[in-house]
Amino acid sequence: MSEHDAGFKAALEEAKQGASEGGIPIGACLVSKEGKILGRGHNMRIQKKSATLHAEVSTLENAGRLPASAYEGATMYTTLSPCHMCTGACILYKLSRVVMGENNTLVGGEETLKRAGVELVNLKNAECEALMKKFIEEHPDDWLVLMRGYEDIGEPPKKGTE
């Protein structure tokens, strides 16, 4: 698992697409065990005023209804540590692995994923973190509102934004 994986590149492209739409720059991509991209998507919270279309949920939705065999051994690439809902979605579909771009911006349901036997990889990717840093700098109110009292999406960030 590396930054050179097609799934990671697609997730990062999705995050950038989200940024270009004025949205929260988080992207994801679901890849089968054979390496086929099954779906991709990005956070649509701002664009669609959605409370549930996080990057991973958008990705599963965009992938459509698939047989369980399609999810077997599959990997969810996501540019940011998945929140509790997205964590649960990965467990629901019995994905084998979650590869995250970074978890410095926030830490989601990583312990729950580990408990469910899902392999977790953190690529510690600077570009994913930079996208979020830029969003937070340019939309400080949106971000503080998200983190402090509006649609909380995870634990407080480890670094500085408080």
Next chain:
Amino acid sequence: MSEHDAGFKAALEEAKQGASEGGIPIGACLVSKEGKILGRGHNMRIQKKSATLHAEVSTLENAGRLPASAYEGATMYTTLSPCHMCTGACILYKLSRVVMGENNTLVGGEETLKRAGVELVNLKNAECEALMKKFIEEHPDDWLVLMRGYEDIGEPPKKGTE
């Protein structure tokens, strides 16, 4: 918490609405701590070919983006034990309580909800169970496919359908 709660009645109406649409008869309703209905919805897997619009996710989506204060102390009523994704969604929004109609048809993420400190109430409602039983009897292939190898939504049922 009882079958007479407005939230439960709304969730059950939603499940019946789903049944009338030919869908999986699972409904939900989100109620604020003051007793106000914030949103309601039903499973749209068949109707919208959706992989993520389970009853609880539909409900949160239909409720729209709300301030965190709206979710504080809130209760998710659902006619069936919530799956892992819907469990995570309830944890994400820090809901106080999940009231389920029944868990004989399947058991979702109840242990995860308890671990997260979410109060769980099982109304053991015969009508909720009967709706699912009727759906399973009328759509045995759909249901077996769901439970056996297609979009698994929980642990195997405790009773008989295997």
